[in-house]
Amino acid sequence: SKATLFDKGARVNINFGDVAGLDEAKVEVMEIVDFLKTPKKYTALGGKIPKGALLIGPPGTGKTLLAKAMAGEAQVPFFSLSGSDFVEMFVGVGASRVRDLFKQAREKAPCIIFIDEIDAIGRARGKNMMMSNDERENTLNQLLVEMDGFGTDLGIIILAATNRPDVLDNALLRPGRFDRQITIDRPDLVGREAIFKVHLLPIKISQTLDVHKLAEQTPGFAGADIANVCNEAALIAARKNKDAVDMSDFQDAIDRVIGGLEKKNKIIL
Numbered sequence: 199s200k201a202t203l204f205d206k207g208a209r210v211n212i213n214f215g216d217v218a219g220l221d222e223a224k225v226e227v228m229e230i231v232d233f234l235k236t237p238k239k240y241t242a243l244g245g246k247i248p249k250g251a252l253l254i255g256p257p258g259t260g261k262t263l264l265a266k267a268m269a270g271e272a273q274v275p276f277f278s279l280s281g282s283d284f285v286e287m288f289v290g291v292g293a294s295r296v297r298d299l300f301k302q303a304r305e306k307a308p309c310i311i312f313i314d315e316i317d318a319i320g321r322a323r324g325k326n327m328m329m330s331n332d333e334r335e336n337t338l339n340q341l342l343v344e345m346d347g348f349g350t351d352l353g354i355i356i357l358a359a360t361n362r363p364d365v366l367d368n369a370l371l372r373p374g375r376f377d378r379q380i381t382i383d384r385p386d387l388v389g390r391e392a393i394f395k396v397h398l399l400p401i402k403i404s405q406t407l408d409v410h411k412l413a414e415q416t417p418g419f420a421g422a423d424i425a426n427v428c429n430e431a432a433l434i435a436a437r438k439n440k441d442a443v444d445m446s447d448f449q450d451a452i453d454r455v456i457g458g459l460e461k462k463n464k465i466i467l
């Protein structure tokens with residue numbers, strides 16, 4: 199989902215319990231959470247805490263959710279912006295947005311800055327169709343300046359998400375910038391079942407609902423698609439004036455979401 203233009207240092211009440219599956223990614227990000235909570239433990243031995251990590255994976259797999267959960271777990275403010283917000287901006291606006299964001303973040307450190315769709319600003323030269331190259335480069339340069347401009351002792355961790363790591367400018371991947379990469383894949387059967395369980399929590403489900411079967415029927419679904427199925431199923435059941443959501447409602451919802459995904463893919467192809 200799209201991060202709003204600025205989450206201006208809001209506190210988040212999302213934690214790792216809200217993120218189903220992604221066990222390997224969680225282990226890696228827990229380390230970063232620990233840096234934020236107890237930086238001295240690490241710097242005491244002369245180590246340098248990383249500044250940034252890149253979350254790599256397809257749309258809707260929980261990258262934004264995981265970044266927010268990190269802020270929730272570390273109990274630090276969450277700042278975010280999306281690369282696509284910079285598309286079609288007037289000259290200079292992108293760079294000044296980045297500058298403002300870091301200024302606010304420095305005032306509230308320790309904190310997390312999350313940049314969704316970083317490929318929109320972080321593409322290597324000449325590879326961006328959407329934004330004028332000058333403007334994109336200004337924005338990217340400002341981001342690099344800001345990242346280099348603070349010491350890790352401030353406790354600012356910069357996370358960025360992309361599903362196109364291959365197009366990123368190498369400058370972003372240098373040591374002291376996004377030097378850690380965390381891969382997030384579409385969930386497997388076990389992961390999908392876990393995600394269903396999270397999103398079924400607020401829903402009144404029939405006692406005969408078979409969650410394992412739902413996971414089996416949704417190969418290729420990302421977490422966002424599963425969240426969508428659960429919500430659709432509840433709406434379908436409500437329309438039929440049922441007092442619990444049952445398997446047939448979920449079947450209809452799955453069909454509907456598959457239909458939507460097919461449409462979306464047709465447009466992309």
Ligand code: ATP
Nearest residue numbers: 199217218257258259260261262263393421422425
């Ligand atoms: P995009 O690249 O499109 O921004 P994303 O990877 O950042 O996608 P999110 O925005 O984090 O995906 O996921 C959208 C929603 O899907 C989440 O708010 C959550 O409801 C659900 N979701 C995705 N992955 C998971 C998961 N692993 N566990 C629980 N819910 C999930």
